[in-house]
Amino acid sequence: MRSLLLKAGATALTLATTVVSAHYVAAHLKNPAAPLHPTVLSVAPSVRQAPDVKPVTSTYAS
Amino acid sequence: MPPDPIGEHRFDAMGTTCSVFASGVSSANLRRTEMQVRELAARLTRFDPDSELSRFNAAAGEWTPVSPELEALLRESLRAFEMSAGLVNVAVLPSMVAIGYTRTLADGPTDASPWSAQSAPPLPDVLKVAVGMARLSPGVGIDLGGIAKGWMADRLCARLGPNALVNLGGDLRARGAGPDGDGWPVGLGETTVLLDDHAAATSSALRRRWGDGLHHVIDPRTGRPAASGLAEVSVVTRTAVDAEIVAKAALIAGAKLAPAFCAAHAEAWWLRPS
Numbered sequence: 236m237r238s239l240l241l242k243a244g245a246t247a248l249t250l251a252t253t254v255v256s257a258h259y260v261a262a263h264l265k266n267p268a269a270p271l272h273p274t275v276l277s278v279a280p281s282v283r284q285a286p287d288v289k290p291v292t293s294t295y296a297s
Numbered sequence: 298m299p300p301d302p303i304g305e306h307r308f309d310a311m312g313t314t315c316s317v318f319a320s321g322v323s324s325a326n327l328r329r330t331e332m333q334v335r336e337l338a339a340r341l342t343r344f345d346p347d348s349e350l351s352r353f354n355a356a357a358g359e360w361t362p363v364s365p366e367l368e369a370l371l372r373e374s375l376r377a378f379e380m381s382a383g384l385v386n387v388a389v390l391p392s393m394v395a396i397g398y399t400r401t402l403a404d405g406p407t408d409a410s411p412w413s414a415q416s417a418p419p420l421p422d423v424l425k426v427a428v429g430m431a432r433l434s435p436g437v438g439i440d441l442g443g444i445a446k447g448w449m450a451d452r453l454c455a456r457l458g459p460n461a462l463v464n465l466g467g468d469l470r471a472r473g474a475g476p477d478g479d480g481w482p483v484g485l486g487e488t489t490v491l492l493d494d495h496a497a498a499t500s501s502a503l504r505r506r507w508g509d510g511l512h513h514v515i516d517p518r519t520g521r522p523a524a525s526g527l528a529e530v531s532v533v534t535r536t537a538v539d540a541e542i543v544a545k546a547a548l549i550a551g552a553k554l555a556p557a558f559c560a561a562h563a564e565a566w567w568l569r570p571s
Contacts, residue, residue, distance in 0.1 A: 277560070278488075285491050294467040
């Protein structure tokens with residue numbers, strides 16, 4: 236009897252977890268505006284970075 | 298001895314913003330650079346039917362006399378094609394027209410029929426350049442918007458002396474030690490880099506866009522706006538014309554190939570996925 240109760244409990248827990256997970260996934264659809272991957276920055280030693288320096292201009296002039 | 302003060306001049310030309318910086322150069326000389334930009338742009342625009350480029354396009358099928366400047370740009374176009382394995386191809390004018398980019402975007406795009414766009418022919422097959430002469434194959438048109446600004450920035454920066462920066466719509470060339478002696482601080486992607494005798498450019502599918510998926514970066518393999526998984530590519534190279542070529546080729550090549558291409562041709566790069 237106890238074994239049967241344990242099996243029933245485990246089954247119920249599994250089903251509940253499945254339902255809750257499915258609900259969570261459906262409620263958190265991917266933001267289409269979010270980038271799929273992180274940006275990539277690579278800088279060779281011949282170019283120095285100075286993120287704290289205010290640029291005089293940029294490649295986004297237009 | 299303190300460094301010479303940096304002179305600065307900003308202006309709008311070629312449908313974009315431009316800026317010129319130099320030390321030890323008079324304000325009159327900086328303004329003269331603007332005049333040189335306007336003079337070259339007037340000859341190289343495809344939006345004026347009387348420009349040298351438009352007349353060259355209209356004469357497709359015939360050997361046509363070309364100015365030294367247009368000849369140099371046509372040779373650069375052939376080099377860009379080879380360097381980019383065909384991804385930078387100035388013979389995309391029919392595609393530009395098909396997507397409605399028939400006039401300056403300040404005047405707005407016209408009706409688009411992108412489904413009619415076709416892949417661009419291999420440039421060496423349709424463009425022949427000789428000394429003072431050039432020939433386009435019949436039915437071919439070229440748009441120099443992908444390399445002209447960088448080429449002009451290289452030339453004009455050299456004229457401004459040993460410590461100068463010329464930025465033509467984001468295609469820029471720097472020479473010398475900059476305002477504080479450690480290079481010209483330039484915004485690149487989400488960081489700042491110090492450039493001395495370097496150039497930089499960004500190619501973007503996020504700007505100059507309109508309609509559903511329509512923008513000005515054409516993939517010559519399809520004849521349609523590039524959809525490669527990359528939204529922007531910024532690079533640092535030694536010349537501005539190379540920066541334009543590398544950034545555009547990487548943007549069209551896409552996220553898988555761009556890192557290797559940039560590693561081969563650039564000293565710094567920033568990739569922004571779509």
